[in-house]
Amino acid sequence: MIAELLVAAAMATQGTGPTLMLSVDRDRVAPGGVVTLTIRAVSSAPDAIRIDLPSLGGFELEGRSERSEVIPGDPGQSGRTTVVELRLRAITPGEWRIGPVSARQGVAFAIADPVTVTILGGAAPAISAGITARVARIIARAPPPPGLDDAGVSVALSDSTVTIGEQVDVVSIAWFDRGVRQRLRRAATLEPPQLEGLWSYAQPVPAGIAATRVVNGRTYDLFLRHQLAFALSQGTLEIPAARLNYSVPLSFQFFSQEERFDRSSQRTQLEVMALPASGREPAFTGAVGRELVLSTQLQPAAVRQREAVSLVVTLRGAGNVALWPPPTPAWPQGVRVYAEGSTEQTRIRDGWLTGTKIFRYLLIPDSSGAMVISTIRYPFFDPAEGQYQVTNAPAVTLVVSPASDRAIARAEPPPIRITERTPLADRLRGVVPAFPWWLILVLGPLIALARHPRQPRTRPVPRGAPSPVDPLSAAEQRLHRRVIGILGSVGAPEVVAAALHDAGIPRDTSDRVGNLLDRYRAARFSATPGDVAGLFRDTELVLKRLQGTTPRRGRSLRQRLTLVGLLAAGVSLAEAQVAPAQLYEAGAYRLAVDGFEREVQARPGVPGRWYNLGAAEYRAGNDAQALVAWTLAARLAPRDHSIRRALGLVPPAANVAAIALWSSPMTPNELWLVGLVIWVTGWGALALERRVRGRWLVLLAGALLAFALGEGLGRWYARPLAVVETSQLMRLAPHERAPGVGELAMLEVVEPLDELRGWVLLESAGGQKGWIPATALI
Template sequence: MRSARHLRAVWFALLAAASPAAAGEVSFSASVDRNVVGLEDRFTLTLTVRAPDLARIEKLALPDVGTLEILSQREQTATTFSFSGGSQDFRRIKNVLIVLKPTREGATTIGRATLRYGGQSYTTEPIAIQVVKNAPRAKSGRRAPAPGMSPFPFDDDFFRSPFDDPFFRSPLDEFLGQQRPIDEKDAFVEAYVSPDVVVQGQQATVTVMVYSRIDARIGETRWPKLDGFYAMDRDVSGARTEQKFIDGERYLYKLHQQKALFPLKAGEIALDPVSVEMVLSASPFSQETRTLKTRPLKLKVLPLPEAGRPADFSEANVGRFTLSAAVDATQVALNQPVTLTLTLRGTGNIHQARVPELPALDKFKRFDPAVDVQVQKSGAEVRGAKTVEYVLVPLATGELVLPEVKFSFFDPVDNRYRTIQTEPITLKVTASANAPPGTETGREVNLLAGTFKPIRFESTLSGYGHPLYRRSFFWPIVAVPPALWLLLVLGGAVSRIARSDSPRGRARQAISRARAHLKQASRHAARGMASEFFSEIKAALLDGIEARLGAPAQGMLLEEIRRSLLSAGADPADADGLVHELENCDFGRFAPASSRGQEMQDSLQRSRRLLQRLTRNAGRSPS
């Protein structure tokens, strides 16, 4: 830990000495790992910026790559020192590595890249690329390093100083904050509505997209109140993460959520922003939770036209539909039911669409229908089917006709009302074997005649004595369970009080507190909260000492704690280890941040072992 602080001080001194040369020259160059590539090959274009302060880069525009295709892009940054002639130079290097793929044979040119730095512009030279069908392979399996990178990235060169490798992560790098702050361009969300002009009842789809150029995890998503809409969630679980370049920067983007909205009234409707909670990380060592919001949206809803509106039209019937009718049998016996199924299919608000009722059927007994709705969950457009099943019992024999059923709706694609209808269905009803004699064709039949007879019965009422609650043994029986429960509760409380006042009880309480402090310390270590971690470790150790000594250890000097532990029969090595760990807690609370990570894990393991041995005879050991 002390060596790390010394190394940090040396680096800081080097930075101070190099600061007079911070105004060094700025260079901007472009290079490729080869100029002749095969049609199926991949190669790398590297843009290199050398400057005293990378934060002063105002804009870096990628070049036009002609017929080449950009597959990926990533960035690297490094710090270099050079000592020459008694002067020092301190620089930053930024490499933009772009992986390219040819799309066709022939010559092509990578254009000029542009850098805007400190109010001045810099450009690279064009690079000629020749694409052939089969390019010869390089003899060496090692690819040329990007400018500013070590030529020995995988070699164990004992004589090479880590200062020669610009991507060597020194304590100074952490001190200077290689972890750049997260800005609003690193991640954002967008929402759009399509179409943005609809008629009342027509579907409008709101899509939420998430974009990020750093590591990100999506958390809770909150939609605004959608008053005035019938809303349906669309399933986008199959959406894939893709990439695109925005202003020369590579972003990963994904379709996050989608809702189908059916407006219930006309007018200009404002949709408030959608909020998406995201956990963002610009480096492996830090993360930040932010709530990103989309821009407000506007939707224009036109009223349904009055001209040509059918009398039986319902405002929920907006979309494109088909209607069919079918029966499960066209020839039935007089006492057998038949099922008529009306099926409405199409795109639109199928849940709210109103299927017309059957007209009056004077020769059928009709029961209430059963309605079932099936809607596809995937896809932006809502489509599905609504089925209505009627059970009909014919009341007469002969050929009975089920009339056509009409359905009127507004078609937003053709912008007009339409009326469709089913075909009439003819049923042939025959007399059943149980029909009354002399039944004539076309005559209504009482199906229940002769089936039921009146119910007749005789009964007498008599008493059975006094009620149970008026008998002498009832209340004593009722009072016994609560009395026993009360005695058990009081006995348990008295027993707990007696145990807590005993030395063994106080030891168990101290051990329990030590376990709680260790668990809390483990959480602080995972979050990198060193000061809180060492405070919890110290509290756990003091509670363990109290469990062994039978007296509070808070306020005792370290030497006094050591003598007391030895007097209580503790092992001398354990007593020395506890004193040393208490000293380490005080030191660790104020140690530099870069030296705390592994030290916290090591301290946690040492403390657990010490407390297990110390409290072995005082009660259950903490874990």
């Protein structure tokens, strides 16, 4: 009776056992391809499911993932689903059956039929494609670690004896028994040795199996880490041990515990020999490499006296590119040389570290004529040949023409500035936030008024109504004022829309502003204004959207044109690495312009930097750029006599232009601080005396006047102005074939009104309007 009950219970359990399914993502694969095998077990019982993995045949396990979840249901009726995914790499061609696969849940079990996968014909990849032939040879001759069982780690060297500067490959190899590796739930960690006394480069390696070896009848899968190293000194170096960490599950259950293992390799020694003394030239500086080739290039090959030219020396070959020393050319007489550093590019070719090292020199000839830079000899030691060799770069000739008469006859400006001091008023306004300043302005009147009785106020006499203004012009001016408050200037509609979007305005609002500007321009110049009421409604809507926008400080149109002109005046900014002051003193004014411009962009509030930029532009023959830079310097330091003297070297074309570039004896920030001091003094005196005196009211009026002058001067300086670089013909339309309407002289100051497709609409001092190319303005 009891036996019958046990059999019935076993049959009941068998009835609720798991359902097992086996599938692959594809049934035909080429050697080296990857197939995903999915094993899914579904059961109506919540107990853990154990899945026995099948034999893999002509595949190797590249990765494994497993997940299991309980399916909720009624009490006592919960189920479980377990999914195991195996990533299998095809190794041996043929038709292979993977399976069958069995699963157990308690005393119940299930079996899934095998699946057939065909590995197409072709050579089986014994070693991963990511391994070079040089590393493959190192792995092939590497002995297994002593006492190898389930797993181990070893370190193999390409050579046990090398010379200083010779390449040695350090390969850390993890050995895994295939059966043990297939049980791993997560990838093992292989830590290569920390190389001391060697200049090393870590190399990329394949994430999967690098090779397969059979040791004592057991199949081991090999994983590796690769380092390129170069010895720096003579002696015996000890390579530290590599470390391997992995965890093996104690059972096949999903939540089973894991046993951690930590394996270390044996230490390895590397013998480093000194470079031989025989055959070494006196000019040898320590270069070690294989197949080194040296070449030179002059950029440009012909210059004027005291103009800079770049000599590029390129060294190519195999070896430790970073440690190749610079060559030692024999420089001709009458030329100053400045080393600009070097750049490196490396890559692996056939297992060897190769690359290019470029040395740059800045040459400034002091005399005219043909200067010959003789053949450059570069001795080096070749470890492959075991002897010293020499690579030569052919001689090059630099043709130097006499300096231009204009550069010789021009008066010299005062010396350039070394100090980097920002004016005190600008520092205070820049360091202290705006809130404390406004708090000081408001607290003074509040304290003084609190200590005085309130005086009766007289009703102001109403004035007459203002004169009527064109509603269309008034609405357009309101829109212009708001745009100027955000950008500092108003240009072409498409330029304004893009600039507003860059300033943080939403795209739809910025596009609306550009559309409105275009509609206002069409309404002004067309015979029928169109829907003026709709234009007013759209303007009010846009102004409300722009009302909460915080203005962002940006460059005005004149400043943007200035930067464009300055960038176009010199060579690439990346060319000059020598200090700009040193280039200026050496006479390389065009390269000095680039250096001073970078300094100005880094700290535009330093007047000395603007002065240095103007001096370099002036010495390079760019009077318009010099006038702009010195004007900005004078507005930052208005009482500097050297800057005033320099401005006298580039007078504007007319008195009207001189008035437009006028600089006040005080800066706007200085006027603002003076007004603040007077303001606080006046209100403080009123608060202490408890009586209104006329002299304190005069003092407060003076403070208000200082505030007004500072604000007005700031607006005067912020006007969009431009300087004409060379004489230009103003045209009726923005096109080079349009008829002319007037002529602009060199160094004339104009006010840009609009910008369209590389042309600028401006108004001359005589009131004439016309278009000229934007490249002609600074």
